[in-house]
Amino acid sequence: MSDTAILVDGLAKRFGDVVALDGIGFEVPAGTVFGLLGPNGAGKTTAIRILTTILAPDGGRAEVLGLDVVRQADQVRQSIGLAGQYAAVDPNLTGRENLRLTGRLAQLPTADARVRADELLGRFELTDAADRPARTYSGGMRRRLDVAAALVQRPPVVFLDEPTTGLDVHSRNALWEMIRELVADGTTVLLTTQYLEEADRLAHRIAVVDEGRVIANDTPVALKAQLGSTVIELGMGDADRAAEAGELLGERLAAQLEREGATIRLATDDGSRLLIDVLRQLGDHELAPATLAVREPSMDDVFLALTGHRAEDAAAAAEEPAGRRAGRGSAA
Amino acid sequence: MTAATAGAAAGTRRVPRTVLAPVRDAVAIAGRNLIAYRRVPQLLVFSTIQPVIFVLLFRYVFGGAVQSLPGVPYVDYLMPGIFVQTTVFGAIGTAIGLATDLKSGLLERFRSLPMARSAVLAGRTLADLTRNVFVTTLMVLVGFAVGFRVHTGALPFLFGMALVLLFGYALSWVFATVGLAVGDPETAQAAAFPVMAPLVFASSAFVPVETMPGWLQPFAEHQPVSVTASAVRALVIGGPTTSYVLQSLAWSVAILLVFAPIAVRRYRRAV
Numbered sequence: 001m002s003d004t005a006i007l008v009d010g011l012a013k014r015f016g017d018v019v020a021l022d023g024i025g026f027e028v029p030a031g032t033v034f035g036l037l038g039p040n041g042a043g044k045t046t047a048i049r050i051l052t053t054i055l056a057p058d059g060g061r062a063e064v065l066g067l068d069v070v071r072q073a074d075q076v077r078q079s080i081g082l083a084g085q086y087a088a089v090d091p092n093l094t095g096r097e098n099l100r101l102t103g104r105l106a107q108l109p110t111a112d113a114r115v116r117a118d119e120l121l122g123r124f125e126l127t128d129a130a131d132r133p134a135r136t137y138s139g140g141m142r143r144r145l146d147v148a149a150a151l152v153q154r155p156p157v158v159f160l161d162e163p164t165t166g167l168d169v170h171s172r173n174a175l176w177e178m179i180r181e182l183v184a185d186g187t188t189v190l191l192t193t194q195y196l197e198e199a200d201r202l203a204h205r206i207a208v209v210d211e212g213r214v215i216a217n218d219t220p221v222a223l224k225a226q227l228g229s230t231v232i233e234l235g236m237g238d239a240d241r242a243a244e245a246g247e248l249l250g251e252r253l254a255a256q257l258e259r260e261g262a263t264i265r266l267a268t269d270d271g272s273r274l275l276i277d278v279l280r281q282l283g284d285h286e287l288a289p290a291t292l293a294v295r296e297p298s299m300d301d302v303f304l305a306l307t308g309h310r311a312e313d314a315a316a317a318a319e320e321p322a323g324r325r326a327g328r329g330s331a332a
Numbered sequence: 333m334t335a336a337t338a339g340a341a342a343g344t345r346r347v348p349r350t351v352l353a354p355v356r357d358a359v360a361i362a363g364r365n366l367i368a369y370r371r372v373p374q375l376l377v378f379s380t381i382q383p384v385i386f387v388l389l390f391r392y393v394f395g396g397a398v399q400s401l402p403g404v405p406y407v408d409y410l411m412p413g414i415f416v417q418t419t420v421f422g423a424i425g426t427a428i429g430l431a432t433d434l435k436s437g438l439l440e441r442f443r444s445l446p447m448a449r450s451a452v453l454a455g456r457t458l459a460d461l462t463r464n465v466f467v468t469t470l471m472v473l474v475g476f477a478v479g480f481r482v483h484t485g486a487l488p489f490l491f492g493m494a495l496v497l498l499f500g501y502a503l504s505w506v507f508a509t510v511g512l513a514v515g516d517p518e519t520a521q522a523a524a525f526p527v528m529a530p531l532v533f534a535s536s537a538f539v540p541v542e543t544m545p546g547w548l549q550p551f552a553e554h555q556p557v558s559v560t561a562s563a564v565r566a567l568v569i570g571g572p573t574t575s576y577v578l579q580s581l582a583w584s585v586a587i588l589l590v591f592a593p594i595a596v597r598r599y600r601r602a603v
Contacts, residue, residue: 052444077446078346088437092368104360105447107346107353133371149441154344 005030005157005188006051010060013046013212020046022212023060028190028205030156033183035203036192037303043212044192045085048161051190052082064157078106081150081158085165087142088149091135095126095145098134099152106153113152120148124178140171147178158182160191164198176202196303210307223302230271232278234264235291245287252281271296354448361442361455365429366462379425380467383418384474387411390538391478398539404569408483411475412492412564413537416557418471419464419500420532424524426460426504430511431520434602453592453599457504464500468493482568492564495580499560502587505595512598531557536565556583 006028013021021043028034036044049055051062053073062069067076089098096117103113121130124144129137134145143163150158160179164172179202183189193199199206200220208216208223216223236242239262246259249266255274256267268274275294282288347353369376390398390410400406433439433452442452472480472493482489510527511520534548535541535557544552552558560583563576 049440054440054443074446077444080444082441082444084437084440086437088441090364090368090438091436092371093364097364097367101360101364102441102445105357105442105445105451107349107446109345109347112345153446 003030004028004063005032005065006034006190007063007066008047008051008060009062011047011050011057011062012059013043013050013055013057019212021050021057021060024209024212024214025060026207026214026217028188030188031183031186032204033179033189033191033202035199035206036190036209037194037196037199037206038192038209039194039307042209044209045161046212047209048082048159048190048192052080052159053077078153079156081153081155083143083147083150083158083160083163085162087139087146089134089142089145092133094131094133095121095137095141096130098145099149102149102152108153116152120151124148125174140167140174143167143171143175144178147175151182156186157188157190160189162192162194164193164195172198208303208306216302216306224297226302226305230268230274230297231295232266232268232271232275233291233293233295234266234278234282234289235293236262236264236287237290238262241287245282245285245289248281248285248287249278253277354450354454357448357451358454358458361451362458362462363455365456365459368429369463375425376463376466379422379463380470382421383414383467383471386417387414387471387474387478390414394538399543401540405479407475407479408481408569409540409565410538411471411480412568413535413561414471414475415468415493415496415564416499416561417532417537418467419496420503420528420557422464422467423460423500423503423507424521424528425463425507426456427507427511427514427520427524428517429460430456430508431515431517434512434515435517439599439602449600450596453505453508453595456508457501460504461497461501464497468496483570484568488567488573492567495560495563495567495577495584498584499556499580502584502591505588505591508595509591509598512595512602515602531555535561537561554579556580556587559583 004027006026008027009025010023011021011025012019012023024043024047026034026036036047038044046055050057051064051069053069053076056070064076065079067079069076089095090101093101099117099120100113103116104110106113108116118127118130121127124147126141126145126148129141134142137145143166147160147163150160163179164175167175176198179189179191189202191198191202203220205217205219206223207214216226218226234242234245236245242259242262242264246257246264249255249264250257253266253274258265266274266278271294347356387410391407395406395410398406398409400409430439430453439452448454506527507520507524510523514520514523534544534552535555536552537557541549541552541558559576559579563573563580566573566576
């Protein structure tokens with residue numbers, strides 16, 4: 001059984017003519033955050049639905065804590081928590097009632113469900129709003145309540161489907177912090193996101209998903225390293241100085257160089273070495289740049305390199321939230 | 333199993349699984365659905381104002397022009413029809429409620445929980461039955477206020493109301509199927525009306541079937557709303573009851589037998 005919390009192997013799912021999952025596979029070590037990164041329609045939500053026993057796969061296998069999600073679905077349900085793309089809370093119930101209901105349905109004794117609800121309300125800073133109907137909550141509060149509901153039965157494995165979509169920066173950071181705390185407590189988290197920054201910040205490992213397949217599976221650092229180049233951008237103030245500096249650096253340094261007006265760009269595999277050399281050369285020749293920027297490859301660059309299209313483009317193309325309707329046709 | 337299992341799940345006690353677990357889950361869901369009526373009183377107000385208006389309209393506006401059964405005051409003819417009509421219109425709530433839950437993602441959460449698979453539908457229909465008890469009681473009081481009288485006795489009257497509630501319960505499963513099939517509250521409402529309108533109006537609920545054109549009479553005479561209304565009417569006014577009561581029971585049971593499995597299958601495939 002080792003330390004694999006989630007095992008997905010050759011999972012396939014189609015909705016009519018739409019292939020949602022085309023043999024997706026990955027493993028998530030216990031106690032880590034695993035990010036499924038991909039545009040809308042890539043199959044992330046479908047994968048989560050299968051892992052949370054909501055959907056049955058057409059082929060392949062999926063296990064949570066060694067339990068088969070199809071044959072041992074009921075045991076799997078006792079070990080997981082799910083927070084979906086849309087805060088799935090009952091708007092007419094108060095925050096407290098929502099959590100108590102979830103507790104009861106998770107088969108907690110009524111008294112335990114009450115205690116647990118209060119605990120989570122406190123932890124997610126909802127105590128003041130606990131007795132207000134959830135429909136009066138802000139988007140951030142609803143999402144916190146939704147994540148709290150996912151944690152009611154203290155699941156060792158938590159699935160978060162685009163947990164920060166639509167949240168403001170403050171709420172997003174708070175949620176990120178909560179996810180880190182969960183993992184510190186030993187929970188395994190599988191999260192999907194279209195936000196490359198989010199996967200980069202939170203996940204120990206990222207699987208880039210496109211068209212129902214994993215097209216890359218590595219650590220954030222390694223994924224970015226695949227892309228290689230660090231870019232150094234120098235603003236020289238005017239074109240003459242830029243030409244002079246360009247000539248000098250071109251002669252002395254082994255780096256790709258391009259000049260555009262007053263700007264010089266250099267790309268290299270060894271960014272810090274190059275930066276030292278550039279500044280030394282320019283300093284020796286009284287050519288100190290007016291502006292200086294060093295750009296590491298972003299996850300967006302990684303995504304573009306791997307899929308041939310930008311995540312934003314794909315997301316914009318699938319503006320309609322395909323996830324909700326996946327059961328009736330489209331893939332998410 | 334692993335450290336992860338022991339670590340995070342430790343300390344979560346669970347109620348032992350017994351045969352009663354599905355009941356407990358259904359009651360929890362029903363409670364949740366009933367809270368909505370308390371929190372959003374409009375739901376209940378609108379679903380009760382509308383039948384009250386029907387009572388007043390038919391009792392005082394159209395009633396004079398309606399040819400009732402011989403020797404029966406129109407209000408006594410009307411009220412059993414109103415009881416049935418109220419539960420039929422109320423059943424749209426089942427469709428709208430389930431469609432809303434489906435759309436909001438709540439059903440997804442429920443399906444990821446270790447709860448009885450039957451609980452969402454059982455709880456929803458149980459809540460709707462409870463609402464129907466409340467609404468029909470209210471309509472009985474309104475009926476009494478406008479002159480409705482029971483000519484037989486408390487027992488036949490209560491039996492008649494039980495027939496109405498059973499029919500309403502059976503209809504809940506029809507509309508549960510509709511709600512899950514369309515998956516959107518507005519569409520659910522729009523889809524429900526064409527099903528209901530002929531049932532309610534091409535029936536003996538408001539006017540005797542004999543006043544309708546010949547081609548319509550066979551349908552109007554035997555469809556479930558008519559036979560249930562006629563059964564209740566016979567039970568409160570007096571006269572032969574057996575045929576209508578049996579027809580009403582047969583309809584309700586048949587609807588349940590057909591639509592409960594369809595709704596359950598829909599639920600399993602929904603989300």
